[in-house]
Amino acid sequence: MNVTADTNVILRAIITDDVRQSNAARKALAESEIVVVTTAALCEAVWVMMRGYNHGHAAVAEAIRKLVSATNVVTDQQSVEAGLAMLDAGGDFADGVIALEGAAKGGATFLSFDKRAVKLLSQSGRAARLL
Numbered sequence: 001m002n003v004t005a006d007t008n009v010i011l012r013a014i015i016t017d018d019v020r021q022s023n024a025a026r027k028a029l030a031e032s033e034i035v036v037v038t039t040a041a042l043c044e045a046v047w048v049m050m051r052g053y054n055h056g057h058a059a060v061a062e063a064i065r066k067l068v069s070a071t072n073v074v075t076d077q078q079s080v081e082a083g084l085a086m087l088d089a090g091g092d093f094a095d096g097v098i099a100l101e102g103a104a105k106g107g108a109t110f111l112s113f114d115k116r117a118v119k120l121l122s123q124s125g126r127a128a129r130l131l
Contacts (some may be wrong), residue, residue, distance in 0.1 A: 002034040006043040010037065014045070014063045015053060029070075034051050037068060037075045042083065046093040061087040091120040099126050 005013075012018060012025035029035050042064060049055045049063065061084050068075050079097045086096030095117040099110040103126070110121050110128040121128035 001032050003038070003083045004036040004038065005029065005030070005041060007048070010041055010045045010067065011048055014067065015049070018058045025071050030071075032072060035070070035073050037073055039076050039079045039083070039101070042068075042075070042080065043094040043097060045086070046083070057090055060093075061116060064093075086117075086120060089124070091116055091118045095121065097130070 002118070006111070009025045009028070012021040013029055016022040046060055046064065049060045050057075055063075063079070064084060064087075067073065068080050079100055082096040082100035083093035084096070087093050092114075095110075095112070096116065099121050102110060108127055110118070110126060111131060112118055113131050115130060118128040118130040
């Protein structure tokens with residue numbers, strides 16, 4: 001079976017606060033031939049892990065790396081790496097994804113009111129401008 005994992009499935013596979021759902025999520029993902037993990041689902045999952053569960057940047061980055069390194073997981077690796085680079089620098093996963101995907105579609109400069117995002121992206125060599 002080939003599946004696309006919803007954010008709640010990803011979260012249950014990573015976080016074991018509901019044993020029954022965690023076991024079901026892990027089993028379904030492990031038994032699937034292909035598991036598509038979208039960047040939108042990863043952005044949501046990272047946000048929930050950090051804001052809802054108060055997990056730190058390093059712990060969240062480790063969980064995402066473990067998830068996307070599974071042999072049956074298919075994802076946009078470049079976007080994931082951009083998001084992880086921002087997490088590793090102390091920023092938001094989604095900002096890295098947004099900047100990369102925007103640049104790929106012709107948006108050369110990341111535009112934001114978020115001072116930290118603009119600073120971190122600028123430091124990484126990406127064009128970013130604070131409004």
